[in-house]
Amino acid sequence: MNIFVINSGSSSIKYQLISMPEAKVICVGMVDRIGLEGAKIEYKAFLPSGEVSLTETKRIPDHASGLNAVAELLTDPKVGVISNPDQVHIVGHRVVHGGEQFSKTQLITKEAKAKIKELFPLAPLHNPANYLGIEVAETIFTNANQVAVFDTAFHQTMPEVAYRMAIPNEFYEKHGIRAYGFHGTSHKYVSEQAIDYLGKADSKIITVHLGNGCSMAAIKDGKCMDSSMGLGPMNGLIMGTRAGDLDQSVIFHLVNQLGYSLDEVNTILNKKSGMLGLTGFSDMRDIRKLYDEGDKTAILAYAMYAYRIRKYIGAFAAAMNGLDVLVFTAGVGENDRLTRKLVCQDMDFLGIRLNESKNEIHQKSLHEIHSSDSPVKVLVIPTNEELEIAMQCFELIG
Numbered sequence: 329m330n331i332f333v334i335n336s337g338s339s340s341i342k343y344q345l346i347s348m349p350e351a352k353v354i355c356v357g358m359v360d361r362i363g364l365e366g367a368k369i370e371y372k373a374f375l376p377s378g379e380v381s382l383t384e385t386k387r388i389p390d391h392a393s394g395l396n397a398v399a400e401l402l403t404d405p406k407v408g409v410i411s412n413p414d415q416v417h418i419v420g421h422r423v424v425h426g427g428e429q430f431s432k433t434q435l436i437t438k439e440a441k442a443k444i445k446e447l448f449p450l451a452p453l454h455n456p457a458n459y460l461g462i463e464v465a466e467t468i469f470t471n472a473n474q475v476a477v478f479d480t481a482f483h484q485t486m487p488e489v490a491y492r493m494a495i496p497n498e499f500y501e502k503h504g505i506r507a508y509g510f511h512g513t514s515h516k517y518v519s520e521q522a523i524d525y526l527g528k529a530d531s532k533i534i535t536v537h538l539g540n541g542c543s544m545a546a547i548k549d550g551k552c553m554d555s556s557m558g559l560g561p562m563n564g565l566i567m568g569t570r571a572g573d574l575d576q577s578v579i580f581h582l583v584n585q586l587g588y589s590l591d592e593v594n595t596i597l598n599k600k601s602g603m604l605g606l607t608g609f610s611d612m613r614d615i616r617k618l619y620d621e622g623d624k625t626a627i628l629a630y631a632m633y634a635y636r637i638r639k640y641i642g643a644f645a646a647a648m649n650g651l652d653v654l655v656f657t658a659g660v661g662e663n664d665r666l667t668r669k670l671v672c673q674d675m676d677f678l679g680i681r682l683n684e685s686k687n688e689i690h691q692k693s694l695h696e697i698h699s700s701d702s703p704v705k706v707l708v709i710p711t712n713e714e715l716e717i718a719m720q721c722f723e724l725i726g
């Protein structure tokens with residue numbers, strides 16, 4: 329059974345065609361910089377005759393043209409992996425916000441689509457792009473089942489004490505204002521990998537997902553107990569372009585004293601803050617270069633980025649009354665040794681002892697980076713949201 333997974337973001341589409349149940353990747357790629365100068369499509373296919381990789385730079389005005397271009401590559405007589413779209417049996421979509429309506433993977437029906445649309449205001453950077461991905465996929469893969477896998481679903485086990493906010497009850501009861509948590513597919517995938525690796529289902533785990541968006545989860549006995557993200561994917565950690573936790577009075581000050589509109593404040597906090605606001609760059613590789621040159625803004629930004637993560641480690645260890653495993657994942661977590669080193673420094677009181685030379689070795693698979701006497705295991709685990717989505721689709725329909 330062929331499952332085509334679409335991870336549709338605000339300016340990119342990541343995709344994989346996976347054959348299940350053997351979890352064999354048939355092709356993988358990404359459409360980047362949609363609607364911007366220098367848009368490109370990356371495509372890598374594993375054909376019986378060998379591997380084919382190509383990058384096409386072309387105008388991609390919107391998600392629809394991006395997905396159509398990918399579908400053309402999939403069925404291309406030379407580099408394609410299928411002869412027509414009907415050879416895709418399921419299309420699995422990452423949908424970021426599922427609210428309280430969706431705590432599980434869901435077949436996409438008319439009603440489900442309407443509910444996903446209702447959630448646009450809660451994840452304005454993500455859900456509209458996810459929705460568009462569904463609409464376009466329905467026109468290309470007309471005979472496939474369309475399935476939604478929600479970022480919020482894994483976090484639905486959080487206890488009320490963690491997800492409720494101390495504002496008047498009616499806002500929760502009538503309007504669903506509460507913490508939801510995001511990147512759940514990734515937190516679920518890496519925590520299950522950690523449990524399998526250690527052979528201990530009743531572990532107390534903290535997963536640290538550091539990509540463009542960053543979040544942490546507290547996971548006890550395989551269940552999510554808390555998340556650093558809230559109503560939308562904005563708060564908690566310092567991210568590429570998002571501020572994370574912020575004193576609410578900053579918003580009122582920006583509006584009432586400095587004259588910004590609420591829309592402008594939203595753009596500032598979502599797109600112009602975080603590492604970008606502090607250093608002028610959102611990509612950690614650029615910031616690392618500045619850091620190595622001794623740039624003071626980069627040194628401070630790195631210190632703040634790590635400090636925020638450290639505070640959440642303390643909080644989540646307290647929430648679970650202990651900690652067995654700390655997991656780093658996603659682009660920064662898997663690759664940036666400096667971040668891991670700064671996070672784990674002086675965490676001895678919690679039982680976290682990093683082995684600095686192990687931390688420096690780059691490996692593309694699950695590996696340990698703690699010292700042999702460390703009570704807490706520290707693991708780097710590559711995430712694979714696309715594979716997790718394919719597995720959940722297969723479980724639902726296959």
Ligand SMILES: Nc1ncnc2c1ncn2[C@@H]1O[C@H](COP(=O)(O)OP(=O)(O)O)[C@@H](O)[C@H]1O
Nearest residue numbers: 538539540541610611612613658659660663664
């Ligand atoms: N070798 C590396 N060293 C440091 N940071 C890296 C490296 N590779 C990727 N990254 C970081 O990972 C981020 C993207 O992570 P990713 O998980 O792909 O995010 P997203 O899914 O949110 O787009 C980039 O912005 C970059 O900062």
Ligand SMILES: CC(=O)OP(=O)(O)O
Nearest residue numbers: 510511539540541561
């Ligand atoms: C939920 C979220 O922040 O997603 P991303 O990291 O893909 O922006």
Ligand SMILES: [Mg+2]
Nearest residue numbers: 539540541658
């Ligand atoms: Mg991601």
